[in-house]
Amino acid sequence: MTPLGPTDPASDAQGGATGTPQEPEGERLAHRPPAGRPGPGLSRERIVTAAVQLIDAEGVSALTMRRLGSTLDVEAMSLYRYVNGREDLLEAVVDALVETIEVPAPGHLKPVDGWQGFLQVLAHDVRRLALEHPAAFPLIATRHPAAPWLRPLLRSLRIVEAFLDGLRARGFTDEHAVTTYRTFTSFLLGHLLLESAMQGAEMSPAEEPLDEGDAELPNRDEGLDLADFPTLARLRSQLTEDHAEEEFEAALEHLLVRLDLELAQ
Amino acid sequence: MTPLGPTDPASDAQGGATGTPQEPEGERLAHRPPAGRPGPGLSRERIVTAAVQLIDAEGVSALTMRRLGSTLDVEAMSLYRYVNGREDLLEAVVDALVETIEVPAPGHLKPVDGWQGFLQVLAHDVRRLALEHPAAFPLIATRHPAAPWLRPLLRSLRIVEAFLDGLRARGFTDEHAVTTYRTFTSFLLGHLLLESAMQGAEMSPAEEPLDEGDAELPNRDEGLDLADFPTLARLRSQLTEDHAEEEFEAALEHLLVRLDLELAQ
DNA sequence: ACCTGAACACCGTTCAAGT
DNA sequence: ACCTGAACACCGTTCAAGT
Numbered sequence: 001m002t003p004l005g006p007t008d009p010a011s012d013a014q015g016g017a018t019g020t021p022q023e024p025e026g027e028r029l030a031h032r033p034p035a036g037r038p039g040p041g042l043s044r045e046r047i048v049t050a051a052v053q054l055i056d057a058e059g060v061s062a063l064t065m066r067r068l069g070s071t072l073d074v075e076a077m078s079l080y081r082y083v084n085g086r087e088d089l090l091e092a093v094v095d096a097l098v099e100t101i102e103v104p105a106p107g108h109l110k111p112v113d114g115w116q117g118f119l120q121v122l123a124h125d126v127r128r129l130a131l132e133h134p135a136a137f138p139l140i141a142t143r144h145p146a147a148p149w150l151r152p153l154l155r156s157l158r159i160v161e162a163f164l165d166g167l168r169a170r171g172f173t174d175e176h177a178v179t180t181y182r183t184f185t186s187f188l189l190g191h192l193l194l195e196s197a198m199q200g201a202e203m204s205p206a207e208e209p210l211d212e213g214d215a216e217l218p219n220r221d222e223g224l225d226l227a228d229f230p231t232l233a234r235l236r237s238q239l240t241e242d243h244a245e246e247e248f249e250a251a252l253e254h255l256l257v258r259l260d261l262e263l264a265q
Numbered sequence: 266m267t268p269l270g271p272t273d274p275a276s277d278a279q280g281g282a283t284g285t286p287q288e289p290e291g292e293r294l295a296h297r298p299p300a301g302r303p304g305p306g307l308s309r310e311r312i313v314t315a316a317v318q319l320i321d322a323e324g325v326s327a328l329t330m331r332r333l334g335s336t337l338d339v340e341a342m343s344l345y346r347y348v349n350g351r352e353d354l355l356e357a358v359v360d361a362l363v364e365t366i367e368v369p370a371p372g373h374l375k376p377v378d379g380w381q382g383f384l385q386v387l388a389h390d391v392r393r394l395a396l397e398h399p400a401a402f403p404l405i406a407t408r409h410p411a412a413p414w415l416r417p418l419l420r421s422l423r424i425v426e427a428f429l430d431g432l433r434a435r436g437f438t439d440e441h442a443v444t445t446y447r448t449f450t451s452f453l454l455g456h457l458l459l460e461s462a463m464q465g466a467e468m469s470p471a472e473e474p475l476d477e478g479d480a481e482l483p484n485r486d487e488g489l490d491l492a493d494f495p496t497l498a499r500l501r502s503q504l505t506e507d508h509a510e511e512e513f514e515a516a517l518e519h520l521l522v523r524l525d526l527e528l529a530q
Numbered sequence: 531a532c533c534t535g536a537a538c539a540c541c542g543t544t545c546a547a548g549t
Numbered sequence: 550a551c552c553t554g555a556a557c558a559c560c561g562t563t564c565a566a567g568t
């Protein structure tokens with residue numbers, strides 16, 4: 001499908017072709033001989049890819065029709081031929097990212113024999129998505145899916161179908177598969193939204209050199225007055241430690257234990 | 266309506282002065298205009314309350330400086346005397362809502378003797394917040410807290426201090442209290458963000474009658490074509506059922522079991 | 531067929547000016 | 550002291566017009 005990897009996987013690898021300052025950096029059409037048109041060649045796919053890159057680089061609030069247009073060397077109005085407004089674009093971005101999630105297929109390479117391995121592999125792939133696109137992740141987690149019975153993160157028909165089939169093929173009843181869908185999405189949402197928020201913490205506002213007048217505002221954590229919060233002050237360093245990965249693994253392990261219990265009863 | 270928190274104990278530590286010295290705070294007893302109308306009498310608190318009401322009624326995207334101003338019978342620019350721009354206002358809204366969370370105190374009425382009761386009561390109070398303000402909840406869940414060691418939902422100094430003290434008073438070590446803070450916030454985030462999303466699902470866009478031309482985009486759930494997804498089609502009604510409350514209770518119960526295990530080892 | 535210029539309504543924000 | 554008019558830069562979106 002669309003190469004939606006972390007911002008620009010391969011195009012930076014081969015520099016040197018960019019002589020003029022305003023040329024688009026990646027020659028995406030190099031392998032596309034027909035009609036030597038060098039022009040923009042807009043398409044929905046190209047627009048969505050550019051949108052993802054812009055979000056990855058500068059955050060969701062920077063994704064403006066006008067800015068996105070200039071990224072593609074095109075006026076903003078041109079985008080409306082391929083995209084149904086900004087909301088539709090955001091939807092397309094979310095869909096494109098979610099479609100990169102791979103649900104382990106029956107004949108899979110990795111050790112995905114049991115349902116536990118199935119869920120383990122899937123969970124880690126969703127985590128990969130969260131860490132590759134931390135700025136976009138709140139969007140994926142927050143926007144309403146197309147149908148009320150779809151839940152954030154695992155929010156495409158294809159993925160839910162594969163998820164349910166995958167569990168059923170590994171011994172789950174219909175009912176257990178459905179409740180596991182709910183439990184699993186809640187689990188992923190809670191852990192990964194937090195982790196992606198940490199990852200891309202310093203994203204939203206461009207940092208400005210502070211004026212001389214105000215050294216007053218508590219800029220990040222240093223300015224906070226912990227005088228009235230002795231426990232907080234004492235445990236501060238422990239609270240700051242980042243154990244996201246271990247937490248994720250531990251919580252996933254416990255989720256599997258819990259599901260195992262529910263299966264048995 | 267919206268009973269917003271007490272008179273702002275900690276907001277002075279956060280809400281920043283930005284260089285312009287503005288400190289008119291304690292004018293509590295100035296005589297109000299005698300008119301029956303809620304005359305101007307602007308204040309930060311009044312602005313934040315109105316903002317919460319506007320979000321509850323029409324969603325975050327409707328919270329515009331100009332619309333909020335008109336809600337208060339005031340031009341938008343007047344708000345800037347009390348609020349440091351839209352971002353600061355959103356921050357204040359989140360803080361105000363989070364401050365309504367009550368962490369069970371040592372001498373509490375309800376059966377909060379054990380740490381399990383403590384977490385039970387607290388979890389349900391956060392859930393109350395989510396259900397009372399579904400449209401605002403993504404904001405609370407998503408915005409970066411003031412310090413990197415604060416996590417969404419339980420994101421005020423006061424609350425985290427009370428949380429940690431509450432657990433320590435009930436037998437937790439420092440280390441267990443900290444890890445429980447992380448586990449507990451992840452749990453709440455995952456479950457309540459989903460539940461609030463369901464609650465306020467039909468909020469953002471006004472429903473429009475679809476045009477004849479493009480039957481391409483799947484509008485809501487009815488237009489989705491489930492032909493290629495037999496499992497989805499078969500389980501659709503089960504997927505649609507709303508068991509949010511039972512799921513929350515069950516997951517909370519399992520979380521407590523898990524914590525109990527971790528405490529023992 | 532594809533893109534753009536011009537226009538409209540709305541937005542956040544600043545600042546000098548009103549009262 | 551508190552509010553506003555006017556202005557600026559930017560935004561999403563539409564539509565007739567260009568090529």
